[in-house]
Amino acid sequence: MTIHREGYKSIAIATLIFCALNVVCWWFFGASLMWLCILIFVLSLGLLLFLISFFRIPSRNYTLGENLVIAPCDGKVVVIEETVDSEYFKDKRLQVSIFMSPANVHVNRNPLSGEVIYNQYHKGKYLVAWNPKSSTENERHSVVIKKGNFEVLVKQIAGALAARDYLLPLPASSLDGIRSLDRG
Structure with missing residues (x-):
């Protein structure tokens, strides 16, 4: 599986936001509001992983033939x-x-x-x-x-x-x- 090149910029920006958000959360609230930091980490990680999966290009095996038309997309x-x-x-x-x-x-x-x-x-x-x-x-x-x-x-x-x-x-x-x- 690879990532489509159109997703590189979006994923890079989302990763920077993910890191900054979590560092700030742990820095300011780590000891006193641990549950909040864990919640923010889990939610932001889920969103980041969803974004990465949005741009994924999985490996596929196709049955190719002279008169066959393959579905152009998943769905x-x-x-x-x-x-x-x-x-x-x-x-x-x-x-x-x-x-x-x-x-x-x-x-x-x-x-x-x-x-x-x-x-x-x-x-x-x-x-x-x-x-x-x-x-x-x-x-x-x-x-x-x-x-x-x-x-x-x-x-x-x-x-x-x-x-x-x-x-x-x-x-x-x-x-x-x-x-x-x-x-x-």
Whole structure:
């Protein structure tokens, strides 16, 4: 398991805050309010470990094949339905929606190898994921990956908690295999 490079700064800042908070607590209250220092230590350590787990990249084994599409993220499949795509394809497509909870790994992967033929960033809101308009009104990135005659549209949609600007592969770049879905 490794940590995604986007998490280095957040983890470093959180570690400094963790250390400073606990040193100050023990310095001023260590003997007189030991229970408070222990409580602050346990809670702040829990938050630090949660942040580290948020950016983790666990090792995975995949079944790869010429006509297989791998789920681009961890989470729970909440919708599999036919829908009309209005962004790129302009026709009926099968939509698979995956909800990532705060406990899931928040690194998106290439769902297949191929050529990036479309990449679009959309500014937007940061509505909660269960809001029906979050998929069309929230900040998001879209990328279309082409492999032979097969094209897949992948959307990364920011939410109220994970509100960040994602880096997607540039058009005309080639994606080789399953790895982090960014410019790295």
